[in-house]
Amino acid sequence: MSLITNPTIAVVAGESSGDLLASRMLSGLRPQLPHANLHGIGGKHMAEYGFVSDYPMETLSVRGLFEVLMHYREIKAVQTNLIDQLLAERPNVFIGVDAPDFNFTVEQRLKEAGIPTVHFIGPSIWAWRRGRINKIIKSVSHMLVIFPFEEEIYKAANVPVTYVGHPLAEVLPLEPDTMAARQELGLPLDATIVTIMPGSRLSEINYNTAAFIGAAKILAQRDPSIRFIVPMVGDKQRNAYIEQVVKAQLSDVPVLLINGASHTAITAANSVLVASGTATLEVALLKKPMVIAYKQTWASWQIMRRMAYQPWIGLPNILAREFLVPEFVQDEANPLALADALWKQLHDDKLVARLKQRFLDMHHSLLRDSARESAQAILQIINQSATGK
Known part of the structure; x- marks a missing residue:
């Protein structure tokens, strides 16, 4: 139990995946701190635990180097106002959830002012931009990581770290029920189904959808019995874009557009075509074969490929x-x-069985009580700050 019964905890999550991950953390914190003031930037899942978002989360939901530049003034204004607000308020702890380019600047200013800072989900310095560790050392009082191999990286840099497991490993079942998912969506139990997930950000949808829909058309020509599912995010603008593209290009193909319910859409599928990002891990934890693809501006790609330290993106x-x-990038x-890649997965039973077992092993390796682990780490930080230890 925290020594402070009504602390102020500031949290910033920059997109829908961060909102979901932060909500798991808050589910562990709220029962122990029922009177805590939780605010910052977040979404609907965080709001379920009494979190108040001071700014729209969508302001930060921009991906790609040049795309961020286009929205720089708006994002910078939010960042500056938030820093000023938190320096005046002096919360008991600040927690940045992902969104490292935004949160590290906030964290550094607060840490310099003596406010404890936690970063939940370490940036992929093991994949690219290793120089970020220097920024992390200056900005972060304690790092919460979701992959087991990350602990050693931060320990070697003398950054306090706790491995809390991946929240999605708790939320998603070890044995997904494909037939139940198909019944829920009103789909034939014996159908061949491909789920298409071009991304959750508008920039991802803009760049990925044409190739994804083009692949669906080819598959439909090869086998007209294949059915397609496209789960849509909640934003009306994005929904309108997907609906416009899908209806225009797949008018003669059996495609089901659904609002949200992405986990159900994945579970119902034989294979999934998915944009690189957190969704690829969701597909793996739901034990489904997948083809990963990603497109962005040529300039953004040229910069990112030069910063990469490993050959994988998924x-x-x-x-x-x-x-x-x-x-495919x-x-x-x-x-x-x-x-072609999807077609192979749809017709190779041995490959599908092998992937299912590997994904099951992966699921077990990521399974922890992340809500409890992250809450305990944060409570300890609040108590240490209060006692000066």
């Missing part, structure tokens, strides 16, 4: 340290290549 492959599932992510 989380399942990074965790496996091998190309467990196919990846930029020009390689063309409709024919994506369709």
